[in-house]
Amino acid sequence: MDPMTFSIIxxxxxxxxxxxxxxxxxxxxxxITNEGHxxxxxxxxxxxxxxxxxxxxxxxxTSAAEACKAVIRKFGDRxxxxxxxxxxxxxxxALHTSDIYLVAPIHYDGKLVAWSACFVxxxxxxxxxxxxxxxxxxxxxxxxxxxxxxxxxDKGEMVQDVVDTILNMVRSPExxxxxxxxxxxxxxxxxxxxxxxxxxxxxxxxxxxxxxLIRQSEELLRARLLELPDGSWQSRQYLDVQGETATVxxxxxxxxxxxxxxxxxxxxxxxxxxxxxYWAALGGLFAxxxxxxxxxxxxxxxxxxxxxxxxxxxxxxxxTRPAPVSVxxxxxxxxxxNAACATIGKMLAASDKYREQATAVWHAxxxxxxKFGRNQKGGQSxxxxxxxxxxxxxASAFADGVDIGGEVPNPISRMxxxxxxxxxxxxxxxxxxxxxDSGGPGRWRxxxxxxxxxxxxxxxxxxxxYVISGKGDRHPMSDGLAGGLPGGPNAYxxxxxxxxAAAGDDGRLPGGAQAVSWGVFPLMGEDALYVRWNxxxxxxxxxxxxxxxxxxxxxGALVSADAARDIYGVVLSEQGVVDTAATDALRxxxxxxxxxxxxx
Numbered sequence: 001m002d003p004m005t006f007s008i009i010x011x012x013x014x015x016x017x018x019x020x021x022x023x024x025x026x027x028x029x030x031x032i033t034n035e036g037h038x039x040x041x042x043x044x045x046x047x048x049x050x051x052x053x054x055x056x057x058x059x060x061x062t063s064a065a066e067a068c069k070a071v072i073r074k075f076g077d078r079x080x081x082x083x084x085x086x087x088x089x090x091x092x093x094a095l096h097t098s099d100i101y102l103v104a105p106i107h108y109d110g111k112l113v114a115w116s117a118c119f120v121x122x123x124x125x126x127x128x129x130x131x132x133x134x135x136x137x138x139x140x141x142x143x144x145x146x147x148x149x150x151x152x153x154d155k156g157e158m159v160q161d162v163v164d165t166i167l168n169m170v171r172s173p174e175x176x177x178x179x180x181x182x183x184x185x186x187x188x189x190x191x192x193x194x195x196x197x198x199x200x201x202x203x204x205x206x207x208x209x210x211x212x213l214i215r216q217s218e219e220l221l222r223a224r225l226l227e228l229p230d231g232s233w234q235s236r237q238y239l240d241v242q243g244e245t246a247t248v249x250x251x252x253x254x255x256x257x258x259x260x261x262x263x264x265x266x267x268x269x270x271x272x273x274x275x276x277x278y279w280a281a282l283g284g285l286f287a288x289x290x291x292x293x294x295x296x297x298x299x300x301x302x303x304x305x306x307x308x309x310x311x312x313x314x315x316x317x318x319x320t321r322p323a324p325v326s327v328x329x330x331x332x333x334x335x336x337x338n339a340a341c342a343t344i345g346k347m348l349a350a351s352d353k354y355r356e357q358a359t360a361v362w363h364a365x366x367x368x369x370x371k372f373g374r375n376q377k378g379g380q381s382x383x384x385x386x387x388x389x390x391x392x393x394x395a396s397a398f399a400d401g402v403d404i405g406g407e408v409p410n411p412i413s414r415m416x417x418x419x420x421x422x423x424x425x426x427x428x429x430x431x432x433x434x435x436x437d438s439g440g441p442g443r444w445r446x447x448x449x450x451x452x453x454x455x456x457x458x459x460x461x462x463x464x465x466y467v468i469s470g471k472g473d474r475h476p477m478s479d480g481l482a483g484g485l486p487g488g489p490n491a492y493x494x495x496x497x498x499x500x501a502a503a504g505d506d507g508r509l510p511g512g513a514q515a516v517s518w519g520v521f522p523l524m525g526e527d528a529l530y531v532r533w534n535x536x537x538x539x540x541x542x543x544x545x546x547x548x549x550x551x552x553x554x555x556g557a558l559v560s561a562d563a564a565r566d567i568y569g570v571v572l573s574e575q576g577v578v579d580t581a582a583t584d585a586l587r588x589x590x591x592x593x594x595x596x597x598x599x600x
Contacts, residue, residue: 001205001208001209001212005201005205005209006209006212009197009201009205009206009209010209010213010298012193012197013043013051013052013197013210013213014052015193016043016052016189016190016193016194016197017041017042017043017052017054017055017190018054019189019190019193020041020054020116020118020186020187020189020190020193021039021041021054021055021056021186023182023185023186023189024039024041024118024120024182024183024185024186025037025039025182027178027181027182027185027186028120028178028179028182029175029178030120030121030122030123030175030178030179030383031383031384031386031416031420031421031424032120032121032383032384032386033120033121033179033182035386035414035415035416035417035420036384036386036388036389036413036414036415036416037055037056037389037410037412037413037414038056038057038120038121038389038410038413039056039057039118039119039120040054040055040056040057040058040060040061040064040117040118040119041054041055041056041116041117041118041186041190042054042060042061042064042116042117042118043114043115043116043117043190043194044064044065044068044103044114044115044116044117045114045115045210045301046112046113046114046115047069047072048065048066048068048069048071048072048115049065049214049300049301050062050065050299050300050301050304051114051210051213051214051300051301052213052298052299052300053290053298053299053300055410055411055412056410056412057287057409057410057413058283058286058287058290058291058299058409058410058411059095059280059283059284059286059287059329059333059337059409060095060099060101060119060283061283061286061290061299062279062282062283062286062304063093063094063095063101063279063280063282063283064093064101064103064117064118064119065117065301066092066093066279067087067092067093067094067101067103067117067149068103068115068117069093070087070092070093070148070149071085071087071103071149074148074149075149075151079105079112080105080154080155081105081107081110081155081156082153082154082155082156082157083104083105083151083153083154083155084102084103084104084151084152084153084184084187085102085103085104085149085150085151085152086100086101086102086147086149086150086151086152086166086180087100087101087103087147087148087149087150088100088101088125088145088146088147089146089147089148089149090140090146090276090277090279090280090325090328091140091148091277091321092148092149092279093279094119094146094279094280095276095279095280095283095325095328095329095333096132096143096280096325096326096327096328096329097125097127097132097140097143097144097145097146097325097326098121098122098125098127098131098132098133098144098326099119099120099121099122099329100119100120100122100125100179100180100183101117101118101119102117102118102119102152102180102183102184102186102187103115103116103117103187104116104117104153104187104188104190104191106190106191106194106195107195108195108198108199108203109203111203113194113198113203113206113207114194116186116187116190116191116194117187118183118186118187118190119183120179120182120183121384122170122176122179122180123170123172123175123176123178123179123382123383124144124170124171124172124175124176124382125143125144125145125170126144126145126169126170126171127142127143127144127326128142128143129370129467129520130171130370130372130382130467131370131372131382131383131384131467132144132326132370133273133326133327133330133368133370133467133469134273134324134326134327134467134469135272135273135326135327135467135468135469135518135519135520136519136520137273137324137326138271138324139322139323139324140321140322140323140324140325141322142324143273143324143325143326144169144170144326145166145169145170150162152166152180153184163177163180166180171372171380171382172380172382175382213298213300213302214300214301214302215302216297216298216302217294217297217298217299217300217301217302217303218302218303218305218306219302220294220296220297221293221294221297221302221303221306222257222306224293224297225254225256225257225258225259225306226256226257227351227353227354228254228347228348228350228351228354229254229347229350229351230254230255230256231253231254231347231350232251232252232253232254233251233252233342233343233346233347234249234250234251234252234343235249235250235252235338235339235340235342235343235346235479236248236249236250236339237250237335237336237338237339237364237477238335238471238474238475238477239270239274239316239331239332239335239471239472240471240472240473240474240475240517241270241272241274241471241472241518242272242517242518244270244272245474245475246266246267246270246274246316246332247265247266247267247316248263248266248267248316248317248332248335248336248339249263249264249265249266249339250262250263250266250336250339250340250342250343251264251343252340252343252344252347254347257306258306258307258308259289259306259307259308260307260308260309260310261285261307261308261309261310261340261343262309262310263281263309263310263311263312263315263317263318263336264310264312266311266312266315266316266317267315267316268314268315268316269314269315269316269319269320269323270316270323271324272324272327272518273324273325273326273327273328273331273469274316274327274328274331274332274471275316275317275319275323275324275325275328275331275332276316276317276318276319276325276328276331276332276333276336277318277319277325277328278311278313278318280325280328280329280332280333281309281311281317281318281332281333281336282309282311283333284317284332284333284334284335284336284337284340285307285309285336285337285339285340286303286304286307287337287340287408287409287410288337288340288341288344288408288409289303289307289340289344290303291408291409291411292341292344292345292348292357292359292408293344316332317332317335317336327368327469327470329366329368330365330366330367330368330388330469330470330471331469331470331471334364334365334366334471335471335477337408337409338361338364338477338478338479341359341361341362341394341408342360342361342479342481345358345359345360345361345394345481346358346481349397349481349482355397356396356397356398357396357397358396358397358481358482358539359393359394359395359396359401359408359481359539360394360395360396360401360440360442360446360478360479360480360481360484360536360537360538360539361394361477361478361479361480361481361486361487361536361537362391362392362393362394362401362405362406362407362408362447362478362536362537363390363391363392363393363405363406363407363449363478363533363534363536364477364478364479364487364534364537365470365471365477365478365489365490365533365534366388366470366471367385367387367388367468367470367490367492367531367533368384368388368467368468368469368470369384369385369388369466369467369468369492369529369531370382370383370384370385370466370467371383371384371385371425371427371464371465371466371523372464372465372466372467373425373426373459373461373463373464373465374426374459374460374461374464375424375425375426375459375460376425376426376457376458376459376460378460381424381425381464383421383424383425385421385452385531386414386415386416386421387415387432387450387452387531387533388415388533389406389407389410389413389414389415390404390406390413390414390415390449390450390533391404391405391406391407391413391447391449391536392404392405392407392438392439392446392447392448392449392450392478392487392533392534392535392536393405393406393446393447393536394408394440394446394447394478394481394536394537394539395439395440395442395444395445395446395447395480395481395484395536395537395538395539395540396444396539397444397482397539397540398444399444400439400444400445400446400447400549401439401440401444401445401446401447401535401536401537401538402447402536403434403439403447403448403558404434404447404448404449404450405447405536418432422457425464426456426457426458426459426460426463426464427454427455427456427457427459427464427523428454428455428456428457429452429453429454430452430453430454430455430508430509430528431451431452431453431508432450432451432452433450433451433452434448434449434450434451434557434558435448435449435450435451435488435532435533435535436448436557436558436559436560437488437559437560437563438450438487438488438532438533438534438535439487439488439535439536439538439558439559440478440480440484440485440486440487440488440535440536440537440538441480441484441485441538441542441545441563441567441568442480442481442482442483442484442485442537442538442539442540442541442542442545443483443484443538443539443540443541443542443544443545444484444538444539444540444545445538445545445549445553445558445559446478446480446484446486446487446535446536446537446538446539447535447536448535448558449487449488449532449533449534449535449536450532450533451530451531451532451533452530452531453495453508453509453528453529453530453531454523454528454529455510455523455526455527455528455529456523456524456525456526456527462524462525463522463523463524463525463527464522464523464524465520465521465522465523466520466521466523466529467519467520468492468516468517468518468519468520468521469518469519470490470517470518472490472517472518473489473490473491473492473515473517474489475489476488476489476534477489477534478534478535478536478537479537480537480538480539481537481538481539481540482539482540483539483540483541484537484538484539484540484541484542485537485538485542485567486537486538487534487535487536487537487538488532488534488535489534490531490532490533490534491515491530491531491532492515492516492517492529492530492531492532493506493509493513493514493515493516493529493530493531494513494514494515494516494521494527494528494529494530495509495510495511495512495513495514495527495528495529495530496510496511496512496513496514496527497510497511497525497526497527497528498511498525499511499512500512501513506530509528509530510526510527510528511527513530542567542568542569543568543569543587543590543591545568545570547568547570547578547580547583548578550564550568550570550578551564551570551572551576551577551578554572554576555576565586569583569586569587569590570583570586571583571586
């Protein structure tokens with residue numbers, strides 16, 4: 001088709017998604033949405049195939065496509081103009097019950113021509129534990145309301161009895177309704193802008209432009225894959241829940257113009273809610289693939305066609321109903337995208353042309369801490385500590401990772417301001433800062449994670465409670481690359497003001513500290529909750545790092561003097577100046593010890 005017309009339509013499709021995202025954020029009243037950007041908006045073809053992937057958590061691009069297809073299969077010729085459908089069943093398409101998809105058909109002259117789809121993590125879903133992550137659940141039936149597809153807007157009118165039924169099952173119906181209205185508004189904007197685009201250029205031209213976009217994406221990714229070396233690369237990720245460790249194993253094979261992700265050997269599905277379903281695992285591997293291999297390619301069905309996933313049924317990455325999955329997004333799904341990021345990074349590092357685009361694993365262990373209780377105004381509040389979206393950048397082949405640098409699967413993730421959280425919950429921050437020694441050591445250092453501590457403040461009930469879940473704190477998960485070391489692991493401490501501090505306890509916290517990582521806990525009186533989150537992985541041998549860069553990190557409190565000496569082999573004077581001779585000698589002895597160990 002005419003290149004100028006194609007370019008204009010392509011640009012308009014991008015802008016439609018952007019405007020819909022802005023609408024979603026402006027209508028939502030939830031910090032996890034408008035501050036943390038735990039959202040996604042995309043456009044799909046009339047058959048539900050991905051047409052234009054949007055920003056936000058990229059795990060949802062392929063899952064929302066399946067949600068559209070599930071609605072098409074279920075409702076068929078009953079799909080009408082102005083309808084909106086809700087789907088949040090993980091065994092149909094969703095990642096977990098808290099991530100509600102609203103999918104809406106787009107008609108022109110009475111004919112179905114496209115779909116828009118969006119999601120947010122709703123304020124509450126009625127699971128055993130408030131907020132949606134439900135570590136105490138033993139099956140899908142205790143993880144809140146779920147639907148394989150239900151109409152909530154019929155020809156532009158709210159289906160009030162259905163909506164009332166949903167709101168009757170959640171803890172904060174007003175906020176959940178606001179979540180739903182924000183997504184309806186988002187889809188309305190996408191529909192109106194698509195109809196305007198089609199009215200200007202005609203349905204045949206817009207459809208041809210969409211087909212050309214998909215063809216181009218497939219062609220561009222195929223050409224890139226053909227430039228990369230054939231081979232197989234492996235990665236392992238670990239999930240630790242109450243002393244039980246599950247493993248996600250991945251072998252990624254690149255052959256010609258195909259990429260195969262094989263999770264054979266992963267642990268059987270868990271009794272804990274860290275499992276994920278097939279569609280969730282598929283989204284988990286595409287989440288890093290889109291930005292790492294398709295950074296200059298439109299994210300659509302053309303990319304998907306060249307990728308194959310093998311995930312054994314009954315495993316932690318393809319569980320069977322009714323296994324619990326509410327912690328999937330920060331459990332098995334994130335382990336899948338970490339493993340995919342690691343293997344893609346290894347493949348890129350093996351290429352002369354693409355080596356500088358290789359990256360170590362970024363923020364690899366979300367911490368899912370939901371607070372709930374009466375706030376300082378007497379109302380009920382439920383919300384996540386959005387610092388989990390702050391992340392940490394993995395190092396690359398030419399630069400350090402970005403401190404508190406976000407994450408690969410969500411290009412627009414961020415954390416809320418301290419003041420936003422303190423205005424909504426009866427808490428006060430003792431501190432929030434970058435965490436020394438959290439970035440993975442390497443020739444190029446991984447970006448640092450952070451640390452925080454909160455205490456109750458002006459709480460009418462003396463405090464509040466929190467739900468904590470995730471992948472535990474036992475294993476470092478932000479893998480390094482090309483000899484780089486992993487970022488430091490997470491840590492969670494319940495500091496009890498009435499207990500004497502032991503030797504080695506953090507003097508910034510009140511009283512003795514107890515490690516916690518899974519379940520529901522109180523934050524009352526003068527107790528504190530301390531959280532440390534992981535840094536990004538390092539790239540290259542730490543003993544090859546420029547000593548002056550190590551000295552700067554020590555001065556900036558990003559690396560301790562002990563780590564500078566013991567890991568990087570850099571000797572500093574009391575003034576922080578590099579002792580070149582002593583450093584050369586120490587690094588020589590450390591390398592000799594390595595060689596002796598390998599020989600033994």
